[in-house]
Amino acid sequence: MTTNAATDPMIGRMIDQRYRVRSRIARGGMATVYLATDVRLERRVAIKIMHGHLADDAAFRERFIQEARSAARLSHPNLVGVYDQGAEADTAYIVMEYIPGITLRDLLQEHRALTPEQTTDILRAVLAGLASAHRAGIVHRDLKPENVLLADDGRIKLGDFGLARASTQNTATGAALLGTIAYLSPELVTRGAADSRSDIYAVGIMLYEMLTGEQPYKGEQPMQIAYQHAHDTVPAPSLLVPGVPSELDDLVAWSTARDPDDRPRDAREMLEHINGNQQRATGQYRTAVLRPENATAILPAGAPGPEATDATTVIPPQGGTGQAGTGPTGRATGPTGRGRNAPGPRRTGQAPGALSPASQRLADKATKRSKRGWIALVVVVVLIVVGAGVGWWFGPGPGGNVRIPEVAGKTVSQARQLLEAEGLRAADRTRTRFDAVVAKGEVSATAPAAKREVRKGTPVVILVSNGPRMITLPAIVGQSVTTAQAALDDDFDLQDPQYQFSADVPKDTVIAATGRATDGSAIDLSTVQEYGERGPVTLTVSLGAVPDVAGKSAADAQATLQQVDLTVGKQTEQYDEDVPSGQVISATAEADPVVRGTAIDLVVSKGPAPITLPDVHGKTINQAASTLEALGLKVSYPDCTNVLCGFYDWKSTLPVKGTDPGANATVHKGDTIRLSYDQ
Template identity: 85%
Template sequence: MSTNAATDPMIGRMIDQRYRVRSRIARGGMATVYLATDVRLERRVAIKIMHGHLADDAAFRERFIQEARSAARLSHPNLVGVYDQGAEGDTAYIVMEYIPGITLRDLLQEHRALTPEQATDIIRAVLAGLASAHRAGIVHRDLKPENVLLADDGRIKLGDFGLARASTQNTATGAALLGTIAYLSPELVTRGAADSRSDIYAVGIMLYEMLTGEQPYKGEQPMQIAYQHANDTVPAPSAVVPGVPSELDDLVAWATARDPDDRPRDAREMLDHITGNQQRATGQYRTAVLRPENATAILPAGAPGPDATDATTVLEPHGGRQPSGETAAAKRPGRNTPGPRRTGVDPNALSPAGQRLADKSTKRRKRGWILLVVVVVLALVGAGIGWYLGPGPGGNVRIPQVAGKSVSQARQLLEAQGLQAADKTGTRFDAVVAKGQVSATAPAASREVRKGTSVQILVSDGPKMIALPAIVGQSVSTAQAALDDDFDLQDPQYQFSADVAKDTVIAATGRDADGNGVDLTTVTEYGERGPITLTVSLGPVPDVVGKSAADAQAALEAVELTVGSQDEQYSDDVPEGQVISAKPQDDPAVQGTAVDLVVSKGPAPIALPDVHGKTINQAASTLENLGLKVSVPDCTNILCGFYDWKASLPVTSTDPAAGTTVHKGDTITLAYDQ
């Protein structure tokens, strides 16, 4: 058992009474992958288990299930197979093919850069698996070396379809881009839209990294890298590593073109291109070998064999002449008696059967020439039709993407493709494209049409204005439900409020065309899909006056406030150690705001004054003005009943004595002579 069993409670657990978890393979942001045994089929599998703290998040759970569905639709030697998916309590899991080995990231960390041959072999395997996904209408959206698995037996497989989407789902969630920033295509950075060409961009970045040992763009912040993807051109690998073949430079440039229309349309097109280059480099072509027709010799009918005794006619080579006045027999040594001489015979004449064969051969040759002419004519006609329907005026072209460009730029792009831009432009509401810029075309971009087709340019009229519902004073859930269908809700901002109940909307803010904030309580309409940020009350800051400093700190931290400075102050009303006052450093206070505390030191100390010699009334007044209590023993002298003895008798001493430290509320006893 793995050494991480002591810290990972999943080790040794039986999932769904079938999969026994053996050890941990890897841990990611959404799930952990374990090596497990399928006890029913007695085989090793990889089981991916979603983190427990994400179980209550419906979005994460749906994305996790989507990964299983996407991968299960695919079956290819270069894709990791998915066997099963399910949930046990709060544990959601996916069971996959176990691939013992390393990832491409591990290989790059070990060797830094790969040879062109190694890089090409790996990219071909990745493209082969990716082509299967693209053919099924699935876009991976998270291609990176960590998701390319290199098995110990030499197999190369592509895995982790956690961010995969159908090729028609081209949106990202809000401003949060899914996928690893180093491999995101420009359109994902700028528009959040992804299709098969976005995967091709990531493949190009991986090929660059394999050839050079580094990524093309670097930065301390993710936004710096994203900006380079959107605005810069990926350099040629040979500029970093001299000796990289120019074909691979061209392949990287093709795959990482900023405009998706300039890239391969999918993995199959790029794979076919790589295969063609390798054939041209090695000469490995399939060649058709044509065999020549057999020649046929036709002998004259009745020609004698070599042993014939009759006189024979000697056949000369084609174009030769028959010798006259001499038989073949005359030329043979040992023939004393010449045979009868055959005269009047045309040496080039054929027998009737031979003539028929010769005629048939001539007809076949004529038919062959006629057939060749027909084939050539048909080929020329086909080539002409192909030219007309291809690069010629009758061919099909794809309508280019012109959204976000000016009308003049859009016209130039359309005409460059052999299309006609309609004289009259149209308008449409668009929540993304600024007013006055091109929003779309009719027919839509990427559609395949005949050259010369008239395409209307639709200009953005800005977002459609929609009446705002009641927002302020509503609960946050009610306000979000009312706004979610028409507007782009941003993450709420929270602040403490003594006047507004918790989870109630305090304010709503939008953005104008210049990006400035707009108080939505002052307007009645707002643009469709416009961003809205709700400010929500957290309720009042906890009242910690009268609590001990420790209890006050605990109460503040419970609502994500912190304790700032702690001053001490004497207080006649608040016992020592308790909080006299608490004041947030920010107004309004938000989560994370520091709260300054003033803690009581108890009543202030008093040095007991000397009242010796003062009358009892004078001494009592002095002490009571200091907040002290005064005690005077009753006068027992009978004379005290006949005059105001407190106004006449002097104080002889105090208890406690003069100079003693006392506090407000303490009792001082006065002594006097009776």
């Protein structure tokens, strides 16, 4: 689709005083790609500019820039190079290598299915570039034919590295999402987790599509396709296109296994497998490296070129009859070309030592050539001097290029000194910006950015940190830990949670949230409404109440506490009338608050305390019973059967003769003591 300046205001715009936008190449859900000219280096580049409504989201904009920096770390012949990134007037952009040509999607739409040889050529190039990224710890996350570029000169490059995550997060429904869903791995569909094996799955889907001309899973809704990714197995391409080699069937099955552990661990392993198969191939589908039609050929040494018959012959200088040269045959010859002993024609009237007319003409030509040689030498010297002057001017001189030094974290005066020492001009006025890392008042960055190569004398604006951007805190205390982390993760730096036991707060609920002030002191975030962007946040999470081990045996109590990462501290024993011997009476923590690893002290019952039975011999029955019952003992005695007992209070009169057990015996509370008396 053609676009002019009337329909797209970016056409003709100069970005960062360096990139002149020429035309629009493509438009996606996240950004628009334009063809531009780098006026400083006079080369064509592709510049990706984030959509304006996304640039207003600071978090998304920061992610866009960070992903560009990740992609810029990669350098491989099969990866689209990233030259630069920056922002201007709330517009974030990435400058990339411009690849004139088509995409793999265009090729598939034109030819539908590819041959095994063509498929393997493209697959090797994609895996080679992807292996370089995987070695750097970068996962593409959005592999699809639209991101495989086929250059006009035969090169194959993988593009849009590192930007797929942001793109998918901002794609809602429709064809854009459907195109991405078609290559999502099962773990991305079910868990949202991506690693190098997720890229391998997408490569396997593309391999199937190149061999068959269609995607393995189809559906009217994205969820239908996602369900098939999670539950179905990709069929063999040979079922749809007979003649596909079995090795490629196996490669599709291996790379699209539903379990990530059953796939190649990264692109390098898959590429090495393909190369191994090619070395063992017997002609079934050996891959040939395609070369451009107009490639320059280098002739081997000794091979005759197209103009070998017109080789230059060096003529030796000629003198008088006594001088000799070397003829084409290698023999010594005189000026006439004959042999040394052959008689030459005699000249009459010629003074001794004078040159013949032919020799004189040769001498005159030699003199002219000598003059021309001196003139050429003077010209060369002048050119060398001029070249050295130009080199000095554009090198160490005032017209050369320098890299902007890194001044983040310096004071403004220190930054000015560093810039001026490199031959740059620090702008008189500084600008401020929010910075979550650099302290307020210190230099945050420069415009143009650090490490950019610019001309000496270029004005550089110093950006001073205004501290972190203050963000309104969501509700934290009393929320579940997963809810709180999801609310805080995009704007703040979540530290590892701290856990403690609490009898009042349910398990996995946030008890407190703590931040850090500029002086390093702790801040209770429940007492403030705003907190600095990317500031550290530590959540204190409840582990629930300490298990109640009262009434358990000491061994059971220890096992119960160990299950929640608590240990048993001191164990003491004491008598208890209500708790049986060997059972825990109480448990007390040695520290407050109680965290994992805290020791719990146990008090274990020894049962009721022993009692020495007193001697109640001679006391009346009522007196003896009162004494024993006061000790917690039970008393029994037989009824009086004497007829006289009915006429007086015999319990207050009759003396105790003995007890069972006897006096001084060891008894326990609750035991029954039997009294005896004479009736």
